[in-house]
Amino acid sequence: MNKLPGQILKAPEHFLSQQDIQTVKMQTPQGRRDFLSRAFAAAAGITATATAVAQASPEGDPNILNLPAHATGLGQGVASPAYGNPSKFEVNLQRRQSPGLTQTTQASVSFAPLQSLFGIVTPSGLHFERHHQGWWDIDPTKHRFMVNGLVKTPKVFTMDDLMRLPSVSRFHFIECGANSGMEWGNVAVPTVQYSHGMLSCSEFTGVPLITLLEHCGADLKAGQFVLAEGGDGSSMTRTIPMSLIKSGEVMVAYGQNGEMLRPENGYPLRLVVPGVQGVSWVKYLRRIELGDKPYGTKDEAIHYIDLLPDGTHRQYSGIQECKSVVTTPSGGQSLMGKGFYNITGLAWSGRGAIKKVDVSFDGGVNWKPARLESPVLSKCLTRFNMDWVWDGKPSIIQSRATDDTGFVQPSIKQLREVRGTRSIYHNNAIQSWLVQESGEVKNVQVA
Numbered sequence: 001m002n003k004l005p006g007q008i009l010k011a012p013e014h015f016l017s018q019q020d021i022q023t024v025k026m027q028t029p030q031g032r033r034d035f036l037s038r039a040f041a042a043a044a045g046i047t048a049t050a051t052a053v054a055q056a057s058p059e060g061d062p063n064i065l066n067l068p069a070h071a072t073g074l075g076q077g078v079a080s081p082a083y084g085n086p087s088k089f090e091v092n093l094q095r096r097q098s099p100g101l102t103q104t105t106q107a108s109v110s111f112a113p114l115q116s117l118f119g120i121v122t123p124s125g126l127h128f129e130r131h132h133q134g135w136w137d138i139d140p141t142k143h144r145f146m147v148n149g150l151v152k153t154p155k156v157f158t159m160d161d162l163m164r165l166p167s168v169s170r171f172h173f174i175e176c177g178a179n180s181g182m183e184w185g186n187v188a189v190p191t192v193q194y195s196h197g198m199l200s201c202s203e204f205t206g207v208p209l210i211t212l213l214e215h216c217g218a219d220l221k222a223g224q225f226v227l228a229e230g231g232d233g234s235s236m237t238r239t240i241p242m243s244l245i246k247s248g249e250v251m252v253a254y255g256q257n258g259e260m261l262r263p264e265n266g267y268p269l270r271l272v273v274p275g276v277q278g279v280s281w282v283k284y285l286r287r288i289e290l291g292d293k294p295y296g297t298k299d300e301a302i303h304y305i306d307l308l309p310d311g312t313h314r315q316y317s318g319i320q321e322c323k324s325v326v327t328t329p330s331g332g333q334s335l336m337g338k339g340f341y342n343i344t345g346l347a348w349s350g351r352g353a354i355k356k357v358d359v360s361f362d363g364g365v366n367w368k369p370a371r372l373e374s375p376v377l378s379k380c381l382t383r384f385n386m387d388w389v390w391d392g393k394p395s396i397i398q399s400r401a402t403d404d405t406g407f408v409q410p411s412i413k414q415l416r417e418v419r420g421t422r423s424i425y426h427n428n429a430i431q432s433w434l435v436q437e438s439g440e441v442k443n444v445q446v447a
């Protein structure tokens with residue numbers, strides 16, 4: 001029996017009893033191969049109930065014994081509409097609005113269904129959305145992009161102008177600074193879609209911003225910051241330091257996952273600022289101004305800043321620190337019974353590549369390294385997997401990521417010690433999922 005650390009906090013509707021905590025049992029497999037053989041042995045040993053990973057025999061299963069219509073008849077011709085859609089059986093795979101968020105006149109946030117996604121790329125139609133004043137489908141022939149400020153020749157580009165220039169394609173995550181924000185206040189939202197779903201990852205294509213600035217004769221000595229301005233009515237303007245831009249990573253992007261950006265993600269042009277919170281990835285990008293100091297715009301003065309315990313604000317804290325989350329099993333899901341499971345999740349860091357992800361099944365007492373799946377890219381989602389045999393007892397599953405700067409993802413307790421409890425933004429704490437005896441998984445906090 002393990003002793004779990006500290007006090008367990010929970011959402012009011014998901015009470016975690018002391019008894020649950022006491023009965024969480026640890027798993028200490030010796031190595032993967034040994035583990036797997038024992039895993040399947042364990043699963044086979046519980047044959048009486050349907051807990052093995054597959055049915056033992058096909059006898060009596062009409063779905064394997066009888067030829068279905070699709071094996072004997074003629075299928076359909078090429079897909080119509082010509083732009084393909086998911087299977088009709090996948091209708092539950094949707095972006096969703098959080099039931100816990102205040103609704104304004106129109107919905108302004110939709111969350112990506114992380115619990116149902118594989119690998120690292122977010123399908124464009126499931127990319128999360130955050131609109132400060134609604135989205136637009138802008139005519140690309142009328143869209144203009146201007147570069148001005150500390151440049152020799154201010155210029156206005158059309159989309160055709162931009163698409164003639166040398167382009168790059170790179171995979172990056174985007175995470176809203178408010179992702180997991182509800183967890184600060186110990187409001188454990190029910191599913192990973194709502195706790196972590198303001199996170200997506202795409203292959204972006206565009207022109208490095210530094211190329212455009214140099215093209216306009218930028219003063220790279222005096223010019224220390226740029227202002228990025230969006231074309232929608234939200235006056236979404238953000239300051240971005242030239243140090244990020246000079247690295248060549250910041251991109252004026254028109255492509256997303258092999259096609260043009262989706263309207264809700266900024267069509268026809270958005271800024272891609274790898275590693276930095278989503279708000280700086282200005283959509284419907286229409287202007288870049290080069291200046292010698294931070295601009296302190298409205299969204300930089302009152303939003304996306306962190307109120308610290310001493311009453312001061314942490315400002316320009318835009319880099320999304322190292323973070324991870326187990327996406328299956330996660331809140332709202334139910335395990336089908338004892339036996340083997342693939343634990344899977346995502347890890348990312350705004351400072352570089354993921355080096356390691358450890359997983360705990362006992363609320364953070366013992367940790368074991370997960371397998372990182374390739375590719376492992378800088379400022380990009382990394383997929384991790386791990387084998388697990390569930391013994392049917394309550395368990396608290398957590399993941400803890402380390403990036404290549406050596407930064408280790410903190411617990412919510414460690415984070416609160418430094419940042420207090422009054423933040424909304426920049427919560428990169430370890431996430432805890434309680435697997436109950438019934439198999440139901442709930443969002444809890446181990447603090």
Ligand SMILES: Nc1nc2c(c(=O)[nH]1)N[C@H]1C(S)=C(S)[C@@H](COP(=O)(O)O)O[C@H]1N2
Pocket residue numbers: 127128129130131132133175176177229230231232234236264265266277278279280281282283284285
């Ligand atoms: N022009 C404009 N750019 C914007 C926003 C906006 O409302 N208008 N929202 C920002 C915020 S807060 C985030 S988190 C990301 C969300 O990008 P997405 O909607 O493509 O997921 O875009 C940023 N860029």
Ligand SMILES: [Mo]
Pocket residue numbers: 130175176177178278279
């Ligand atoms: Mo955001």
